[in-house]
Amino acid sequence: MDITLKEVGYSYGAGTPFESRALYDVNLAIPEGGYTALIGHTGSGKSTVIQHLNALLKPTKGTVTIGDRVINNKTNNKNLKYIRQKVGIVFQFPESQLFEETIAKDIAFGPMNFGASEEEGLALAKETLPLVGLDESFLERSPFDLSGGQMRRVAIAGVLAMKPEVLVLDEPTAGLDPAGRREIMTMFKRLHDEKGITIVLVTHQMDDVATYADHVIIMEKGTVVKTGTPEEIFKHAEWLQEKQLGLPASLQFLQTFTQETGIDFAEQHPLGTSKLAAAIIAKLKEGGQDA
Numbered sequence: 001m002d003i004t005l006k007e008v009g010y011s012y013g014a015g016t017p018f019e020s021r022a023l024y025d026v027n028l029a030i031p032e033g034g035y036t037a038l039i040g041h042t043g044s045g046k047s048t049v050i051q052h053l054n055a056l057l058k059p060t061k062g063t064v065t066i067g068d069r070v071i072n073n074k075t076n077n078k079n080l081k082y083i084r085q086k087v088g089i090v091f092q093f094p095e096s097q098l099f100e101e102t103i104a105k106d107i108a109f110g111p112m113n114f115g116a117s118e119e120e121g122l123a124l125a126k127e128t129l130p131l132v133g134l135d136e137s138f139l140e141r142s143p144f145d146l147s148g149g150q151m152r153r154v155a156i157a158g159v160l161a162m163k164p165e166v167l168v169l170d171e172p173t174a175g176l177d178p179a180g181r182r183e184i185m186t187m188f189k190r191l192h193d194e195k196g197i198t199i200v201l202v203t204h205q206m207d208d209v210a211t212y213a214d215h216v217i218i219m220e221k222g223t224v225v226k227t228g229t230p231e232e233i234f235k236h237a238e239w240l241q242e243k244q245l246g247l248p249a250s251l252q253f254l255q256t257f258t259q260e261t262g263i264d265f266a267e268q269h270p271l272g273t274s275k276l277a278a279a280i281i282a283k284l285k286e287g288g289q290d291a
């Protein structure tokens with residue numbers, strides 16, 4: 001399902017003395033089947049935007065369209081169950097929300113909360129665990145006996161067990177070592193490629209943007225300031241540097257890429273953007289980064 005935000009404004013504590021405006025006239029589109037990266041500095045509004053993608057927050061102003069459902073500030077909470085199931089959010093450090101005595105029960109918690117029987121919930125846990133690279137032997141173990149990376153996988157499995165069509169990831173690799181980060185990012189790439197899950201990735205890692213995303217949205221001070229494919233965005237290397245959006249590794253990569261291939265990102269390339277993107281990804285793979 002496509003998701004669009006039209007003229008969305010959001011204020012925390014609207015109508016109270018503590019009212020604080022977080023979003024101003026946000027217009028953006030998350031295409032079905034795409035891999036969208038949402039980037040921007042701390043406080044630019046990324047977390048506030050992603051909570052609109054499954055109506056955890058309702059816009060103070062404007063509309064959010066999720067598939068065929070339209071959400072505005074008058075939408076009744078009763079209509080939101082369908083959306084919450086279709087759009088799953090993996091929040092930062094999701095392992096902090098594990099609480100059941102077994103991994104099976106933890107994964108089954110979401111589906112059961114949405115009406116699945118215990119038996120159905122446990123069957124879903126069994127079915128989902130391999131998607132995060134853990135085998136059935138983990139089902140009856142305590143989530144608290146696992147490593148940090150494994151706990152994160154279990155928490156992600158809890159979201160996947162709801163069979164979402166859209167998966168929203170808020171800095172999913174924060175706090176993991178480089179190997180753990182690569183494993184988790186490769187896992188999401190597989191879910192995207194093999195299950196057709198639409199991905200929205202909030203990240204500060206520009207290399208992940210270059211490697212995985214096909215659409216980029218940049219936020220600043222509560223609004224969207226640029227959108228495009230990674231190669232369109234990277235063409236504005238100086239602008240990105242000026243905004244201190246954490247380019248270095250990617251910029252270095254692009255410079256090397258230009259030197260080696262003669263393809264100049266500052267110019268429109270006759271190959272067209274998709275072939276150029278494929279070339280970028282192939283190059284990143286050569287450099288030892290999983291795509």
Ligand SMILES: Nc1ncnc2c1ncn2[C@@H]1O[C@H](COP(=O)(O)OP(=O)(O)OP(=O)(O)O)[C@@H](O)[C@H]1O
Nearest residue numbers: 012020021022040041042043044045046047048049
């Ligand atoms: N619960 C809240 N109550 C009041 N203000 C909030 C709340 N959550 C966020 N804000 C404010 O809204 C603005 C946008 O914050 P948001 O968390 O969406 O940004 P972000 O880009 O996700 O930042 P980060 O990268 O740190 O997660 C900030 O000014 C922030 O202080």
